[in-house]
Amino acid sequence: MSLDAPYGSARLVLMPLQSEQDVVLCRNRARIIAAALGFDRQQQVRIATAVSEIARNAFRYAGSATAEFLLTSNRTSTRRKQSFVTVVHDQGPGIPDLPSILAGTHQGVTGVAMGILSAKRLMDSVHIETGASGTTVRLDQELPRIVSRRKCSSCPLPLCNYGRVLSLCR
Numbered sequence: 001m002s003l004d005a006p007y008g009s010a011r012l013v014l015m016p017l018q019s020e021q022d023v024v025l026c027r028n029r030a031r032i033i034a035a036a037l038g039f040d041r042q043q044q045v046r047i048a049t050a051v052s053e054i055a056r057n058a059f060r061y062a063g064s065a066t067a068e069f070l071l072t073s074n075r076t077s078t079r080r081k082q083s084f085v086t087v088v089h090d091q092g093p094g095i096p097d098l099p100s101i102l103a104g105t106h107q108g109v110t111g112v113a114m115g116i117l118s119a120k121r122l123m124d125s126v127h128i129e130t131g132a133s134g135t136t137v138r139l140d141q142e143l144p145r146i147v148s149r150r151k152c153s154s155c156p157l158p159l160c161n162y163g164r165v166l167s168l169c170r
């Protein structure tokens with residue numbers, strides 16, 4: 001999976017994950033951006049929880065990572081779809097035995113591993129690429145409605161409140 005923003009995407013924030021505090025900040029930013037993009041409170045918590053699980057994994061098992069928040073826009077044959085996307089990327093050792101983790105049969109030190117499985121339950125989709133040179137996890141959630149009709153001067157999307165999201169994250 002490329003970290004390059006795909007066509008029709010606006011990068012909102014790129015942040016390092018180098019400490020426990022960064023992981024907490026990442027969780028908070030996910031919730032703030034989700035709120036700015038129109039998700040209700042329950043959805044904000046679901047997204048923040050999923051992002052936090054994946055960000056914490058990357059920091060814990062790889063030592064350091066980056067988290068990037070994007071707003072993507074695609075057109076299907078019938079409608080336009082916008083999604084809030086988080087990409088967490090690390091250059092750690094990779095996830096051993098991902099199939100057993102996804103099957104719910106992987107035993108961690110504290111019992112069955114639940115972080116990745118919970119993230120999958122909480123989001124529309126969680127896509128994982130992992131190997132000896134690192135792990136990239138992409139979490140997608142479709143926006144409840146098309147965001148603000150105000151035209152934004154600083155991003156490629158025709159309709160977004162990118163400027164507002166950025167100012168919230170500073």
Ligand SMILES: Nc1ncnc2c1ncn2[C@@H]1O[C@H](COP(=O)(O)OP(=O)(O)O)[C@@H](O)[C@H]1O
Pocket residue numbers: 053057058061062090092093094095096101108109112113114115116117135
């Ligand atoms: N970014 C990562 N890099 C390397 N290994 C990882 C990463 N994320 C997860 N893992 C591995 O996958 C396992 C399952 O992760 P998870 O489902 O979050 O459960 P837990 O963290 O509670 O063990 C972890 O125990 C760890 O071995």
Ligand SMILES: [Mg+2]
Pocket residue numbers: 053056057115116
């Ligand atoms: Mg975990």
